[in-house]
Amino acid sequence: MLRARNVMYFTQDEEELADLLIKIGLKRNVARVLVYLAHNSEATSRDIERGTDLRQPEVSLAMAAMIEQDWVENREIKAENKGRPVKIYRLSRSVGEITDTLEKAKREEANLQLSIIQQIRNYIQ
Numbered sequence: 569m570l571r572a573r574n575v576m577y578f579t580q581d582e583e584e585l586a587d588l589l590i591k592i593g594l595k596r597n598v599a600r601v602l603v604y605l606a607h608n609s610e611a612t613s614r615d616i617e618r619g620t621d622l623r624q625p626e627v628s629l630a631m632a633a634m635i636e637q638d639w640v641e642n643r644e645i646k647a648e649n650k651g652r653p654v655k656i657y658r659l660s661r662s663v664g665e666i667t668d669t670l671e672k673a674k675r676e677e678a679n680l681q682l683s684i685i686q687q688i689r690n691y692i693q
Contacts, residue, residue, distance in 0.1 A: 577619055582607065592674060597622055597630035602659075602666065605640065610658045631657065639666055 578586070582603050589599035600620040605611060611619070616627050634640040641660040644653035659666075 592670060595633065597626045598633050601627060601630040601634065602639070605657065605659045606663045610656050612654055612656055616657065
């Protein structure tokens with residue numbers, strides 16, 4: 569018996585949010601997965617693939633990057649058949665905390681660039 573499952577797809581607002589995240593330097597796959605998980609409490613890799621219109625390797629790479637940042641956690645549940653367990657993903661931090669992390673990193677990056685520009689000015693004066 570197949571279980572019916574609702575898969576969420578991106579709204580126009582979610583597409584725009586993902587585009588903004590990409591503009592500040594997040595990789596496209598990470599941005600799309602982040603937006604998807606921000607609006608879904610938990611999801612399987614397959615749900616994420618369908619909802620973000622990404623392929624399995626793209627979702628895997630995005631997950632690895634997000635787990636490295638400690639933005640996502642996962643748990644495994646037994647598959648209905650005897651296959652490998654299914655991983656269920658969810659954000660481990662709030663979107664606000666993730667946004668704060670992004671802002672801090674961008675501020676540090678901008679300050680470093682401004683410092684380098686000042687060093688360049690010191691050389692040409």
